[in-house]
Every structure is written in C-alpha cells, then in structure tokens.
Amino acid sequence: MVMQTQSRVRRWGPVTSQLVRRLVVDTEPVNQVALARDLKVSQPRISQILQLLVRHGVNAECLHDPEQRRRMVSLYVTHHRPFMVSESLLYGLDQPYVQARQVVEAAHRQKVRFAVSADLAPDLIAPWRTPTLTVIYTNASLDLAPSVFVPAMTRGEATILVRQVSDESLLEPWPISRLDIPIAHPVQQVWDLFDLGGEDRLEAAERLLGALG
DSSP states (O other): OOOOOGGGSOOOOHHHHHHHHHHHHOOSOOOHHHHHHHHTSOHHHHHHHHHHHHHTTOOTTOTTSHHHHHHHHHHHHHHOOOOEEEEEEEEOSSOHHHHHHHHHHHHHHTTOOEEEOTTHHHHHHSOOSOOOOEEEEESSOOOOOTTTOEEOSSTTTOSEEEEEESOGGGGSOOTTOOSSSOBOOHHHHHHHHHHHOOHHHHHHHHHHHHHHO
16 A cells, blocks of 8 residues: 555545445445444435545445455545544553553543554554554543653654544444453554554554455
8 A cells, every 4th residue: 555645635534534444344235324324424425425435446336345445445544634632642661551451441530432553453453563652542631640651752752642533433442342452443553554654564554454354
C-alpha cells in the first residue's frame, strides 16, 4: 500500500471511515438499508459513499474479494485521519502489556471509553514485532498516575500515545478483543502502523491484513 501525502488528499468524514472499516471485514453482500440503519445515516448517504469508492477504483459488486478489501484499506490509510481533541505522549518503564493494562484500569475507574490500537493490538492478532509505542483512543481526557507515566517530548521517547477523539466509532471494541485489553478495529490498527512509521510496522500491517483473510 502507498499512502499519499495527506495534505494533498481529501480527508474523509467519520461516516465514510466507519463504513469502510465495516466493508473491509463484512462477508455479506452490501445491504444499503441495513448499513444505513447500523450507522444511523440515510440510505442515500450510504449510496454516496459507495459511489465515492467506485470512483476510486473499488468494485462495489465484489467487496468480498480480498483485492477489493486491500484497495479499500489503502484508501483508508490515505484519506482517514482521526478527528482529535487532544494528543498526549507518555513514557513508562513497565512492559508494554503492563502499561496498556494500567491505562485500561485508569479508563475504567474514570468511566472513559477507549480502544487500544497499534503497536500492541496487532500483536494480539498477528504477532510480528515487539510493541514499543501504543496508541490508545479515548472519548475524554485521562488522569494517569505520574508515578507510572511521565510526559514524553517526542514519539521516539514515548511508550504510550493517548488520543482523545470526537468520533466515538473508533472506540468500538473489535469483537475478538481480550477482556483485559479491548482493541480497535484492525483497519484502524493498520492506519496507526502507517502513521507511527518504520519498515517493521509496514510489515506488521501486511501480516495483520493477511490475518483478516
């Protein structure tokens, strides 16, 4: 997959991104009425998004084809950007899974919705690389113990990246999530692997897509 410079492409809205995440993993034929109901939008809006995908070379009649799914993922990587309220870089000394559970426990205590993405989430589906920096999406700010996490100045120093987003569809846990670590949709995980960067992460993205079929 090749991701174009984001400043040169049109940014998708939350509904378009949510629909594409759904279509990438759907094995059933497209049912616009059901999709409109589930995404709480009108059927014409669903039709409009499908037509957009067709204009980008996606065959709307063959979305079950792995090549069509990969094409949609490539479009997602290029056009999606989370609508962020804030972003916090943090550093912790514990192992990645321990750190993730510490954030999860804090989110539960503070009644904050969340979902764990790359690096850690892909390791639960298609292990390839040791997690070093993990993105966690939330719908509100998190108060994390300063004895556990301290602010980091750059991504290279950070071990946790907390993104508060306005699009709560990103917080819907993937059905095969572990009970202790609810994970984000795999397509969003792929986006985060590309966003975090590095050849090993791109390989991890390919393996994650392969695990989805």
